[in-house]
Amino acid sequence: MRPPLYLYRCTSRKGETVRFEVEIQVTPREGIVDPEGQTIGQALGNLGYAGVHHVKAGRLVHFELDADDADQARSSVDRMCEELIANPVIERYEVQIKSPQTASP
Amino acid sequence: MKIGIVRFPGSNCDQDCYRAVDEGLGAEAVYLWHKSHDLEGCRAILLPGGFSYGDHLRAGAIARFSPIMREVIAFAREGGPVLGICNGFQILCEAGLLPGALVRNDSLRFRSHPVRVRVEQTDTPFTSEYEEGDVLRMPIAHGEGQYVADRSVIDALESERRVIFRYVDGLGQPTEEANPNGSVRNIAGICDEGRRIVGLMPHPERVVSKLLGTDGLGVFHSLIGSLRATGDTAMPTTKTHAAEAAEASAP
Numbered sequence: 453m454r455p456p457l458y459l460y461r462c463t464s465r466k467g468e469t470v471r472f473e474v475e476i477q478v479t480p481r482e483g484i485v486d487p488e489g490q491t492i493g494q495a496l497g498n499l500g501y502a503g504v505h506h507v508k509a510g511r512l513v514h515f516e517l518d519a520d521d522a523d524q525a526r527s528s529v530d531r532m533c534e535e536l537i538a539n540p541v542i543e544r545y546e547v548q549i550k551s552p553q554t555a556s557p
Numbered sequence: 558m559k560i561g562i563v564r565f566p567g568s569n570c571d572q573d574c575y576r577a578v579d580e581g582l583g584a585e586a587v588y589l590w591h592k593s594h595d596l597e598g599c600r601a602i603l604l605p606g607g608f609s610y611g612d613h614l615r616a617g618a619i620a621r622f623s624p625i626m627r628e629v630i631a632f633a634r635e636g637g638p639v640l641g642i643c644n645g646f647q648i649l650c651e652a653g654l655l656p657g658a659l660v661r662n663d664s665l666r667f668r669s670h671p672v673r674v675r676v677e678q679t680d681t682p683f684t685s686e687y688e689e690g691d692v693l694r695m696p697i698a699h700g701e702g703q704y705v706a707d708r709s710v711i712d713a714l715e716s717e718r719r720v721i722f723r724y725v726d727g728l729g730q731p732t733e734e735a736n737p738n739g740s741v742r743n744i745a746g747i748c749d750e751g752r753r754i755v756g757l758m759p760h761p762e763r764v765v766s767k768l769l770g771t772d773g774l775g776v777f778h779s780l781i782g783s784l785r786a787t788g789d790t791a792m793p794t795t796k797t798h799a800a801e802a803a804e805a806s807a808p
Contacts, residue, residue, distance in 0.1 A: 480660075484660065484705055485660070485663060485703070485705070485739065487660075487661050487662070487663050487664075487665045487739075488661060488665065491665055536614070536618065536622075537614070539615055539618070539651065539658055541650075541656075541657060541658040541705075541706065541707075542658045542660055542705060
């Protein structure tokens with residue numbers, strides 16, 4: 453059994469961490485039916501927008517994360533995705549870690 | 558012989574389950590609060606339907622991290638019988654106790670009406686009182702009941718005879734019209750490799766009375782029968798919860 457999410461703690465030490473901006477895009481995996489995307493595509497067609505193909509609908513999760521460095525941030529975000537934010541059976545995710553700023557004390 | 562019914566915030570079929578066990582069978586039903594770490598010596602666990610945690614993120618995704626789920630997962634892994642109905646099925650999939658996932662109905666609509674399901678296998682603690690091929694009438698009430706899984710998983714489910722219920726028409730055939738949500742191969746319910754954990758989308762606990770139909774009663778009779786047959790010696794322990802809680806709070 454994988455440990456639940458709350459067991460993970462930020463291991464950063466005060467004064468040495470950087471605040472990262474994290475954006476996670478979750479979309480249905482290839483081959484998984486996406487009725488929401490299909491419906492949006494149909495509705496766009498009905499509205500007269502021609503040439504719209506392969507609409508996919510997903511979810512955007514955004515947060516800020518304190519970490520020692522980008523690698524640490526990345527690996528911790530990957531764990532979050534595998535464990536909670538995406539369901540690997542039906543979804544894929546894409547992570548963007550942006551513009552580190554010094555964390556405010 | 559106690560049967561535990563887990564209550565998550567947003568569970569709404571917990572009372573139906575309670576009455577199915579209590580009035581339908583005359584067995585002892587107890588509610589188990591999601592924050593508890595104690596299964597109170599229950600011999601079987603029911604995860605009822607509803608909208609646990611408002612279905613946020615994905616149906617069942619948050620409930621899976623409820624404190625009681627650590628105990629339920631340990632209980633299930635030791636062979637304790639667990640039944641997940643509707644949202645409970647979604648939780649079992651999210652928890653990795655059953656393979657695959659339940660996604661939005663292909664109609665994109667919340668479907669709430671009676672369906673027919675065929676009993677495919679009778680060697681589980683929840684179907685032993687039925688005959689293979691029995692067609693049952695039960696209600697469904699879900700927006701996310703489309704069962705999906707990788708092809709290899711589906712093939713394994715079929716070859717290991719782990720598809721327990723299938724949506725069928727009046728003639729007992731798994732037709733496209735009889736499929737209310739687009740589930741692959743009309744799958745309405747499955748079990749784990751050990752055949753002790755069963756999940757299904759339809760609601761057997763809502764058809765346990767003369768007024769509303771009794772097709773679901775067999776699920777609960779099967780459970781009691783199988784618990785009586787295994788006796789107290791086969792009762793799985795849940796001793797690990799104290800140790801795990803200590804582990805979790807350790808620095």
